[in-house]
Amino acid sequence: MAILEVMVVGGSTARRPLRADARRNYERIVAAAEETFLAHGADASLEEIARRAGVGSATLHRHFASRRALLDVVFRDRVEALCARAREHARDDDPGRALFSWLRDFNAYAAVSRGLLGALLRADDRDAGPAAADDGCAAMITTAAADLLQSARRAGAVRPGVRTEDLLALVSAISLVAEGPAADGLLDLVIEGVRAHAGER
Incomplete structure (x- = not known):
């Protein structure tokens, strides 16, 4: 290339x-x-x-031109792989399972990168260049998550009011404070918290 x-x-x-x-x-x-x-x-x-x-x-x-632009290049391959996993999960006939499986993928990727994928989502992109809003890593991750969340919402698999930004922020935070089984346990709590239960469907 x-x-x-x-x-x-x-x-x-x-x-x-x-x-x-x-x-x-x-x-x-x-x-x-x-x-x-x-x-x-x-x-x-x-x-x-x-x-x-x-x-x-x-x-x-x-x-x-900016730290954000450099982060985008360094982690683009990982982000593209993560988004490819989202597309694979989207083929699951259970949209809720697809979303929650991808959140586990995101948690694993964030842990390997020491939370840097989360940093991409939090970075200030005002000086990141003209392409940042359209095809930057943060936009790619957010779009992948939003598509899965929208399908899960339509299927009644998540609680009302769950936002893409909140899910990504929660999983990013987990990668910064825990690893291994502890991180998996915290992610289980997040998933249980956003999953719609019988009375909420």
């Missing part, structure tokens, strides 16, 4: 292939960012990432 440089020209977004040296810098930055974010969290120093990549801060910012 070609790595493209994003430019804003006359208010519209344009992309062009990176030169070989710029592509190498880009790849080093992404590798260093993944290592640093996983070690130190979403608030890790961008200057430290640049240092690990062997580039200057100006080079990092030339490739990535």
Whole structure:
């Protein structure tokens, strides 16, 4: 896959292939960012990432206009895999089971990434670039969850008033405070709390 440089020209977004040296810098930055974010969290120093990549801060910012843009690139593959799992679950003939199974997937992915998927959802995207609202990782995750929740709501599988943002925030929080069986137990409590019971259907 070609790595493209994003430019804003006359208010519209344009992309062009990176030169070989710029592509190498880009790849080093992404590798260093993944290592640093996983070690130190979403608030890790961008200057430290640049240092690990062997580039200057100006080079990092030339490739990535914001922390959110860098997080999006580092975790896009994981987010795309997570959204693919949502589409697989959507084929289940039990919409409630589909939603709750995907929430378990999200919990597992968030745990592996040390809560960084949740950080993508909480990040301020005002400076994340023109594509952030349309195809950023946060938008992808939110859309996947919303589609499953909508189907579960139509089937009467979840309690009234359950919102996509609340579900994602709860599962993200679990990944930050617990792991293993403890995280699974907390997720069970969340699922039981949003599941519609007989009198609520």
